[in-house]
Amino acid sequence: MDFQLSDDQRALRSGMRDLLGAVFDRDRLRAAVERGGAVDRGLWRELGAAGFFALRLPEAEGGVGLGLPEAVLLFEEAGRALLPGPLVATHLAAGLVKGAAEGEAVVTAADGRLPVAHLGEADAVLAGAGALAGEALRACAAAARPVRSMDPLTPLHRMPSAERTTAHSERFRCEAALLTAAEQLGSAARTTEAAVQHAGEREQFGSPIGSFQAVKHLCADMLARTEPARAAVYAAAVTGDPVEIAAAKLLADEAAVRNARDCLQIHGGMGFTWEADVHLHLKRAWLRSACWLGGAAAEELLAADLGAAGPLPGSSAAYGRAGVEAGGGG
């Protein structure tokens, strides 16, 4: 057992961070907000060239031949950077929809009755084992009603009938949930950093606000949400187990949403402005939490996994461990 990133995995992650730092810095993020989150086709192709979409396609099919653990690292970086676009759907469409692997096509997917992201600019919508494109897609888009999206980075449409386009396989849903969880993880880690940085710089009452315990403890709790979520997401990527993926999604959703809220609080009035990036993280995190596996469904799945334990061997009512046995304040 060696549950640490390999050197290759570390290199992959830092390569992705560097790439995004170069092609999607804060100015471009704000420009994307001004454009309403519309996909930047040039950037999309650059991601394709970097193997973002083809990462898990076998090499024989022109892919990179890596697995879910590596994909999760890339999506974590995308989540950190708030990279817009139907990243999960296009990644899952590689090998299925022409041009998806290369970043030539923008592919989206519908999830139940939720509004569909980036429908207006998509070249295809995944539908069961295939995809809607061309005439069928145009008809679908024409019948859909644009929504004034709460998240400025994710344009949304509501579709009249979602039957065909939501017939995804179980495996598809699981992988979509996991990759979404990875984006949430990246966002949670980023808002923690932003909060810590602000708390170290902003002064009130003659001291950095980070020296006040009320602020400090918010930051500590952010890390204490992020790290268990990270362990859950990485482990789920290694095992691919649906229950483990549900746990990962649940914890990553919570970490992303609550960390963004705490980060906003720590930024004070500045946090409530359009200028601060934190609202972008929060809105995106809210949207992602509803996607692919919402909290209630994940909890039901995790509940169904419980039971059949047999009698408790170390029954502590007799004598096991009554309480922590030692102290020490530190």
Added chain:
Amino acid sequence: MDLAYTKAEEEFRGRLREWLAAVLPGLPAKPSPDDWPARRAYDTTWQRMLYDAGYAGLHWPVDAGGRGATPTQHLIFLEETEKAGAPYVGANFVGLLHAGPTVAAEGTAEQRARWLPPVLRGDEVWCQGFSEPDAGSDLAALRTRAVRDGDDYVISGSKIWTSHAEVADWCELLVRTDPKAPKHRGISWLAMPMDAPGITVRPLRTLAGSTEFAEMFLDEVRVPVRNRVGAENDGWRVTMVTLSFERGTAFVGEVVACRRTLDVLADEARSNGRWDDPVLRRRLGRLNAELRSLWRLTEWNVSESQRTGGVPGIGGSVFKLRYSGVRQELYEAAAEVLGADAFDMDREWVLDRLSSLSYTIAAGTSQIQRNIVAERILGLPKGR
């Protein structure tokens, strides 16, 4: 990232399982929770069995009498013994989990030879005399004095919340050896024999009704200077070593135990009809996610310490902060499953619900853990 255990690790697990299956049925009946001498006897018997089978001090260095096992093997050991329902480390807790490792890391050859083998064999039990009535979270504010007199320290003061002091042979004791130095600088770490004249132990009753900890009054207790571990006045640094052990591995088995309790809760809820309540059901589902992630986080921390050479990292504070809260939520959920039985001390989990209240206090309160995480991991400025 590789979550699979190696062939050697799986073989280790297999042999351990066989051994556990062979010896556990022959264990004597568990003593009553309040009979400390019986608990000591029970726990040390188990320790002796581990010793004879070569499982004692698995994670200790070989030159300290341990087996030099990898952190992963130690993890497997904790997981399997918990799953099999083997006795908890119990009265041997302090000796095995922190005084011992501290002596192994900081003690002289002579000190190791004197103190470590009896801990491993279950012959001697240790307790922890850190906290004082006026120095809990602010541990370095401790006032118990040690004045040098020839080859002895003469110690006066008092300690509190000392777990199983009643049955301990030794106490890892923090004393102030230089009252004029800044508070972190004048402390020393001593091994105090509990039968020395001048020690009075007065049991305190916990809210669960048990007497697992005690007050300790020290009236001119003489402890040889050679019992000091580390340099005089360097005890705070030694203490940090002790605390990193305490937070690093102390809770591993408990995560396994909690997951098992959660399974039993689900079974019980299904049979008593509470499962039909979606709010309760989903609460149990969420706890499943929490405990799974804490187990994975443990594996992560263990892998990391394996890479960095065995000393538990500061990640233990993140774990402890989160785990102590989850443990309390688990037993709140248990009370809901039990319904009216939640007030019957003879029912399973009722005692656990009460004891879970100590988890956010003992071994450093949650507020102190948050300070540690914020200042030492996230690098925020120290408070005023």
